[in-house]
Amino acid sequence: MEQIDNCNDDGIVYKIVNALFQMQNLETENKNMKNPLSLVFKEGPLTFFKSRIQNIYFEPESQVYCPERILAYVSSNEKNSMHICQTMTNSNDSVLKTISTLLHEAHHINGSKHVICTQGIIFDRETIEESKKRFACDDDYESQGSYGLETSFQLDIFKTTKDPIQHQLARSNVISNLFTRFNNLPLNVKQGQIVASHKKGVQFYPYSNYFNSNLIQKTESSLSKTQAPLPRQKPKNPLMDSNQFFNIWGTNSTINAYAVNGHKLYMYSTTGNVYYYNHTNSLYYANDGLSEYYKTNLSSKEQASLVDVFYQTFDIDYGCLLFTNYMACNEKDTTKIHRINFSNIKPYGFYLLKDPESRHELIYLIDQSFKLYQIPNQFSAFEKFTERDLFLFTETEKNQENEFEKDHNFIVDPLHIFSLLKSNQDVSLIKKVLSLPNDKILQKIKSDSTWILGPFYYSPKLETL
Numbered sequence: 001m002e003q004i005d006n007c008n009d010d011g012i013v014y015k016i017v018n019a020l021f022q023m024q025n026l027e028t029e030n031k032n033m034k035n036p037l038s039l040v041f042k043e044g045p046l047t048f049f050k051s052r053i054q055n056i057y058f059e060p061e062s063q064v065y066c067p068e069r070i071l072a073y074v075s076s077n078e079k080n081s082m083h084i085c086q087t088m089t090n091s092n093d094s095v096l097k098t099i100s101t102l103l104h105e106a107h108h109i110n111g112s113k114h115v116i117c118t119q120g121i122i123f124d125r126e127t128i129e130e131s132k133k134r135f136a137c138d139d140d141y142e143s144q145g146s147y148g149l150e151t152s153f154q155l156d157i158f159k160t161t162k163d164p165i166q167h168q169l170a171r172s173n174v175i176s177n178l179f180t181r182f183n184n185l186p187l188n189v190k191q192g193q194i195v196a197s198h199k200k201g202v203q204f205y206p207y208s209n210y211f212n213s214n215l216i217q218k219t220e221s222s223l224s225k226t227q228a229p230l231p232r233q234k235p236k237n238p239l240m241d242s243n244q245f246f247n248i249w250g251t252n253s254t255i256n257a258y259a260v261n262g263h264k265l266y267m268y269s270t271t272g273n274v275y276y277y278n279h280t281n282s283l284y285y286a287n288d289g290l291s292e293y294y295k296t297n298l299s300s301k302e303q304a305s306l307v308d309v310f311y312q313t314f315d316i317d318y319g320c321l322l323f324t325n326y327m328a329c330n331e332k333d334t335t336k337i338h339r340i341n342f343s344n345i346k347p348y349g350f351y352l353l354k355d356p357e358s359r360h361e362l363i364y365l366i367d368q369s370f371k372l373y374q375i376p377n378q379f380s381a382f383e384k385f386t387e388r389d390l391f392l393f394t395e396t397e398k399n400q401e402n403e404f405e406k407d408h409n410f411i412v413d414p415l416h417i418f419s420l421l422k423s424n425q426d427v428s429l430i431k432k433v434l435s436l437p438n439d440k441i442l443q444k445i446k447s448d449s450t451w452i453l454g455p456f457y458y459s460p461k462l463e464t465l
């Protein structure tokens with residue numbers, strides 16, 4: 001019989017005990033925190049926890065109240081008890097995130113309840129998997145329900161910690177909570193798209209500057225060929241532009257390519273560094289698999305041949321760097337790299353499409369004549385691919401679905417097209433552009449490549465947090 005050592009440092013008991021010890025440390029270190037935002041630091045983290053929870057139960061795998069994604073729970077029928085699910089063992093959460101989860105659950109003892117998400121990534125995912133809809137949001141940040149409390153707690157950590165890793169971690173948790181866990185976006189946060197180019201740098205356009213609200217709704221719900229929304233006007237008034245950006249950062253380094261990963265804007269610079277913007281006024285150095293590959297494996301000449309980047313998403317478990325002669329892709333959370341050399345394809349960029357029917361994401365490589373090559377969503381399939389398979393895979397898809405050609409004529413998001421237009425006269429080209437990929441209207445000019453990255457959330461107020 002297999003012996004389970006509850007005290008080994010991979011174990012669930014160790015994880016919780018360690019989190020409680022860290023709560024105690026946080027309480028001691030921050031006794032004199034000035035004007036804490038969270039109730040947690042007003043009371044002290046461990047005091048907050050202990051005054052609500054006296055019993056902790058470790059539940060077996062079979063516990064019905066522990067479905068996928070539930071790490072812990074409290075029940076309104078019991079007083080002062082918390083149940084920890086086995087899913088906690090497998091989660092890669094940091095100690096800080098584990099502490100947050102425990103505080104979040106403890107706060108439920110006071111009766112705070114969640115609502116169904118009506119915006120953000122969780123809302124999007126649950127639209128795909130209707131059966132998985134669950135109460136995973138709070139109405140707003142201000143009323144400090146469990147998500148509000150978690151967020152203000154992490155914000156307090158971000159403001160006070162001297163540990164650079166904790167600082168960065170807390171920031172990421174705050175930002176991700178602010179954008180996904182509240183149905184009323186706090187701090188005047190707007191949803192829109194980043195437009196980046198070699199000439200103009202980075203600009204953020206809220207959706208409301210592209211379309212009237214009626215059309216935004218259509219774009220976001222069921223987008224079909226007949227309903228294709230036409231832009232009302234040329235995008236105007238970026239909420240943010242790079243002058244502001246680069247002033248804040250005090251850097252002017254030239255960027256080879258831009259990408260969005262989660263809520264962060266990544267910049268691959270000509271000096272061989274990779275930075276990211278995380279809604280604060282300092283720049284962070286990236287150290288994910290793709291960034292590391294770019295920084296350590298490539299000559300500056302190879303770095304300069306970078307054309308485009310995409311990061312993993314909910315549906316796609318790997319990310320890729322696209323160069324003029326090849327693409328190199330990295331499986332999420334591993335150091336595995338797969339490289340495809342091009343002898344026929346002349347790459348233009350990646351294109352991520354949310355399929356209007358299934359709402360799932362599909363990823364394409366676009367070549368300079370605007371032919372689209374679909375790439376598999378799973379790294380396990382992709383790592384067997386050569387250039388030839390890209391042609392075959394795309395052909396197979398076409399045969400399986402007769403509608404492919406027709407539907408995918410409208411593959412390019414009108415938001416994407418619109419931001420590429422250079423003058424009002426170009427608006428007349430929209431109809432032609434919509435019949436891509438056969439028309440060759442959009443030509444990427446190396447000196448002014450344009451990236452449309454989105455959706456992206458932005459508010460200048462976040463930088464002041």
Ligand SMILES: [Zn+2]
Pocket residue numbers: 104105108114146
């Ligand atoms: Zn909760």
